[in-house]
Amino acid sequence: MQQKQRLYIIGNGFDIFHGLPCRYTDFRMWLQPKQPQTFTLLNDIYSPDGEWWKDFEVNIGNLDILKLREKFYTKYTEHQWEEYYSHISNIPISVRGLHNAPEYNSGEKLKQLYAEIDNTLRQWIDEIENTYICKRKLYLNPDSFFISFNYTSLLEDVYNIPPTNILYIHGNSKRGNQLIWGHNKSAGEIEYIYQKKGELLPNDQDMQQILLEYGSKEKNPYEYIHANDYFLSSRPLADCVIVLGLSFSLVDEYYFNVSYSLVKHIS
Numbered sequence: 001m002q003q004k005q006r007l008y009i010i011g012n013g014f015d016i017f018h019g020l021p022c023r024y025t026d027f028r029m030w031l032q033p034k035q036p037q038t039f040t041l042l043n044d045i046y047s048p049d050g051e052w053w054k055d056f057e058v059n060i061g062n063l064d065i066l067k068l069r070e071k072f073y074t075k076y077t078e079h080q081w082e083e084y085y086s087h088i089s090n091i092p093i094s095v096r097g098l099h100n101a102p103e104y105n106s107g108e109k110l111k112q113l114y115a116e117i118d119n120t121l122r123q124w125i126d127e128i129e130n131t132y133i134c135k136r137k138l139y140l141n142p143d144s145f146f147i148s149f150n151y152t153s154l155l156e157d158v159y160n161i162p163p164t165n166i167l168y169i170h171g172n173s174k175r176g177n178q179l180i181w182g183h184n185k186s187a188g189e190i191e192y193i194y195q196k197k198g199e200l201l202p203n204d205q206d207m208q209q210i211l212l213e214y215g216s217k218e219k220n221p222y223e224y225i226h227a228n229d230y231f232l233s234s235r236p237l238a239d240c241v242i243v244l245g246l247s248f249s250l251v252d253e254y255y256f257n258v259s260y261s262l263v264k265h266i267s
Helices: 012-017 024-034 036-046 051-060 065-071 078-087 106-131 154-159 187-196 205-216 221-227 229-233 261-266
Strands: 006-010 145-148 166-168 240-244
Touching (some): 012 240, 024 106, 036 065, 065 205, 106 205, 187 205
Parallel strands (some): 006 145, 006 240, 145 166
């Protein structure tokens, strides 16, 4: 009898089930001693408590812009102001107001933090894969198709699943892909919140950079599905879908919205 065309959707719980310490709470425990500067910078910007790390990606979206700006405000000395204005003396007075003065470096600090998380996240995953030895605990049909939301190569290394049968929709560390992480809010949304509360500080270059960096970490399911549309379309529709270890968190639930093409490819 011909075996059904199976699709496995793999989430972080799959790796945890196999003994890998890959929760974001584990990332916190690794980050503090291994990369203390990044850990300190993250705490300066977000002030996370223990529970914060359980919903790391959701909480990355809960950025307090006012607190961020206050933390990284640099008061200029009289000499620094003179030097600053000497460089902009030819700029029309209408665009030379105090609100354009570079007293804030919070946008740069946010950019630095996100870049450091990119790097440390990969280091953390690489160390996990090089340290822990996993054994098979399940039967997985190697001829099936797999959509993995994980960064690890557990499917390949332990279950010998051909790489051609796996879509790492958020990237794979060993392949050198960009590892996709982030929140589910738009920069426009957070800007509107502060405008509505009447608390948004002057719309200077630093503020624009904050919104730019914040927006760069918005997870866009349309983008990641579209980037793999050919790969998905080249597979037959699955008549049996098996979900293993996926939490359907707020930042990833839209991958399965009826209007998204991922559903089209698995139904």
